[in-house]
Amino acid sequence: MKKILLLFLLSPCVVMAQNDLLGELEKSSEKETEYTFATFKGTRLGNGHTVETKNAGSLEFIFGHRFGAINGGVYEMFGLDQAYVRLGLDYGITDRLSVSIGRNSTDKTMDGYLKYKLLRQQSGVKNFPLTVTALGGLAYKLSPKNNSDVSADFENIDRLSYTGQLLIARKFTPNFSLQLMPTIVHKNIVESYEENNQVALGLGGRIKVTRSLALTSEYYFNFNAPDNDLLLEDQRQYDSFTLGIDIETGGHVFQLLLTNAIGLTERAFITETRDDFFGGDIHLGFNVTRTFQLKKNK
Amino acid sequence: MKLKTFILIFAAGIVCTGHAQQRFFAEKPVITFFSDGVVEDISARNEKVTSIFDAINGEIAYLMSVKDFQFSNKLMQVHFNEKYMESEKFPKASFQGKISGFNYTAGGKQQVKATGKLTIHGVTKTVEIPGTIEVTGSTLSMQSKFVIRLEDYNIKVPQIVWQNIAQQVEVSLNFLYRPL
Numbered sequence: 308m309k310k311i312l313l314l315f316l317l318s319p320c321v322v323m324a325q326n327d328l329l330g331e332l333e334k335s336s337e338k339e340t341e342y343t344f345a346t347f348k349g350t351r352l353g354n355g356h357t358v359e360t361k362n363a364g365s366l367e368f369i370f371g372h373r374f375g376a377i378n379g380g381v382y383e384m385f386g387l388d389q390a391y392v393r394l395g396l397d398y399g400i401t402d403r404l405s406v407s408i409g410r411n412s413t414d415k416t417m418d419g420y421l422k423y424k425l426l427r428q429q430s431g432v433k434n435f436p437l438t439v440t441a442l443g444g445l446a447y448k449l450s451p452k453n454n455s456d457v458s459a460d461f462e463n464i465d466r467l468s469y470t471g472q473l474l475i476a477r478k479f480t481p482n483f484s485l486q487l488m489p490t491i492v493h494k495n496i497v498e499s500y501e502e503n504n505q506v507a508l509g510l511g512g513r514i515k516v517t518r519s520l521a522l523t524s525e526y527y528f529n530f531n532a533p534d535n536d537l538l539l540e541d542q543r544q545y546d547s548f549t550l551g552i553d554i555e556t557g558g559h560v561f562q563l564l565l566t567n568a569i570g571l572t573e574r575a576f577i578t579e580t581r582d583d584f585f586g587g588d589i590h591l592g593f594n595v596t597r598t599f600q601l602k603k604n605k
Numbered sequence: 606m607k608l609k610t611f612i613l614i615f616a617a618g619i620v621c622t623g624h625a626q627q628r629f630f631a632e633k634p635v636i637t638f639f640s641d642g643v644v645e646d647i648s649a650r651n652e653k654v655t656s657i658f659d660a661i662n663g664e665i666a667y668l669m670s671v672k673d674f675q676f677s678n679k680l681m682q683v684h685f686n687e688k689y690m691e692s693e694k695f696p697k698a699s700f701q702g703k704i705s706g707f708n709y710t711a712g713g714k715q716q717v718k719a720t721g722k723l724t725i726h727g728v729t730k731t732v733e734i735p736g737t738i739e740v741t742g743s744t745l746s747m748q749s750k751f752v753i754r755l756e757d758y759n760i761k762v763p764q765i766v767w768q769n770i771a772q773q774v775e776v777s778l779n780f781l782y783r784p785l
Contacts, residue, residue, distance in 0.1 A: 328657045328659070328664055328665065328666035328701060329666040329668060329699055329701040331657060331666075332655045332656070332657060332666055332667070332668040332699075333668060333697075335655070336655060336668060339670075341672070341696075344683055344686060344687065345683050345686075345687045362679035362680070363679075364679075365678075365679060365680060481687075481691070481693045481694065518687070518688040518761075519688065555684075555688075598680045600677065600678040600679065600680070603677045
């Protein structure tokens, strides 16, 4: 009895001696807003963009390459004889604002983008379920070489097209992200069967398989696509679809793709994809990126 | 019998009050780590560590968010969090233990040893960490350097970038404590 009493009396001391300092730290640690990071591995999902922007002071070199169609057969070495290339640079002005320039061999196109992360997915003090990035782009076709080759009243301004896009993504789990891309492409001049303004909705996502490898897919549905039944075969337009694998190694991201699009500007892949993925016109492609940290962060 | 009980209570009281505490809270805590890879050195700095140290009984704890490690290369920081530390799954790193060999009243700079549980990447290991504590006026300056083997904490480095990342990391700890 006495022993029990002694134990009981001494128990506050025992408790005190077992100070849980770590527990106290955990309790006192302020709840902070956690921004979701790495919703996607790169700034491109397949042909189009992701919500990701470059961090301040980092420069990314992107080499985008699409081969010819696999169903070209042995004569075309299953598409490997042809190449459509985009060389581009993306630079982070701030952590949320990026600028990008590029040159695409498809239609000899020069392009430029501004990309701004409007809203960031976050949890903690404040919760927000989505990351929203706005993208504005210009694309200027350098082909054909002379305006007079097109028509007598064709002007330089007619070579220009514009893209406005909202990229809306959510990282549901560390391994699963989904993105919606409402898009408008305006072309200054179009074929008679086409519309100047074309509205599209993209849907894409990624599933991480291992820490360095992810499966991706991207699909753009064009609401203003012309009716293919009324068109000749080389005028027909199909929605662009991409299946890909992201492989990440340090400063590089390799993206291996299967797609029906060969152009790497929105005008080209959303409104001028002439190949039918589900008809077998599949192109092997890849994007290779290398990031350089130009400005050191403090 | 009553007297005995009284003595017991009295004794207990003494034991309790005798258990005095001199608590210190880290004011400018910095944890850095460094790893020399073949291709590039990797280093990062965390200035948002919290720590409490009890100078009398030697108990110490520190806690940090893994995401608060700042790299000069931001892409490296993303990889560090996403691939290696899996910060979404294991957001915190901590240490809880006891420092031996420290005598607060003696003052001056003293060689000490901390023994306790280090938790990184969800793995807890009992470790012994050497360091020094210097008493200057009312403040304590604690410094320590130790090596962590990534393998011990189940931090896997993919083969393909293996040459870029050393298998061990040198951690430096620099805490300035003030009385709570």
